[in-house]
Amino acid sequence: MIWLWMHLLAWLVLLIIVVLAVFSKDGAGKALKMIARLCYVVAIISGIMLLKYAWESSPVLSIVKIIFAVGLIGFCEIYFSRQKDMGKLIKILLVAAVVIVGIIGFILAGGRPFV
Template identity: 40%
Template sequence: MYNAIYQSHAGSWAITLLLFFIAYLLIVTNKDKAGKIVHMILRLFYVIMIVTGGWLLFAWYLSELTFIIKALLALALIYFMEVILTRAKKKNLDRKVKMYHWLQFGVTALLVVLIGFNVLSF
């Protein structure tokens, strides 16, 4: 059971990042209907990630501080992805704000991946 949930969680992360970049490119290139559809599918994968990640955290890793921090960073990463996409839809991103949000996204994504693959631990 653990392996199936773990693989679902890891796979949903990969698909989520791919869908995020596809949705962003569709929104930026003014393909609003396609961008909206991909964004809704992306939100479904957020739910899959949160459910499988919560199951892994509470069933196996609740006593490890590293994975609690990873869970909080993962929720922040989902927030940053949503902020980038919604502001891109509303065309509410100037150059400085856009760089700030992308920097937050990049640093948080890097930390989540490094903790997820046990490269970084506390």
Template identity: 40%
Template sequence: MYNILLQSHAGSWAILVLLLVVSYFAPKQKITPMIQRLFYLIMIISGVGMLAMIGFPLLYILKGILAIMLIGFMEVIVGRRKRSESTKKYWIAVIVLLLIILSIGYDLI
């Protein structure tokens, strides 16, 4: 069961990054942000399931909090792009958070 959750979690992250790029470069589309939100749910549910299976270690709880922040910044980027506002500082935050989250997830930290 853990492997199923792990694969769906990792796959949803990869798809989320792709959907963020598509949503950014095609701001008039309405379907990509909806699909993006569906994958947020898949990612959160699979992440909480894995946390429950491994006993809620503190480092992975921190990873979950950072992931929720990352989701927020992704939503801000899509929203600000639709309103033609600057998104540079949010992209920097997304990249930094994504690197930290991936480092924790792949046991580099």
């Protein structure tokens, strides 16, 4: 259960950081980028530990989430590196991608830890 909470908290912190980075006028500072990278590491490690449980319930959705999550990490890093060149559509897509990965995670967890 601790892995599930770690994964959830890493996702929530990443969501907050992405929203702060997208809607701040100055952009993401080095501190926000480093916290985001720490969230990636925690999410990857806890996700690996949770994979066997998710695989039992839905192997296809597990693969889809892995692909989306790795793509999200790449999308966040591209955004952080080229933040000034990004338009509003890309900013909206980034926030939507974080939310979509979270929703897929809740579906895989069966609503846990909240149910």
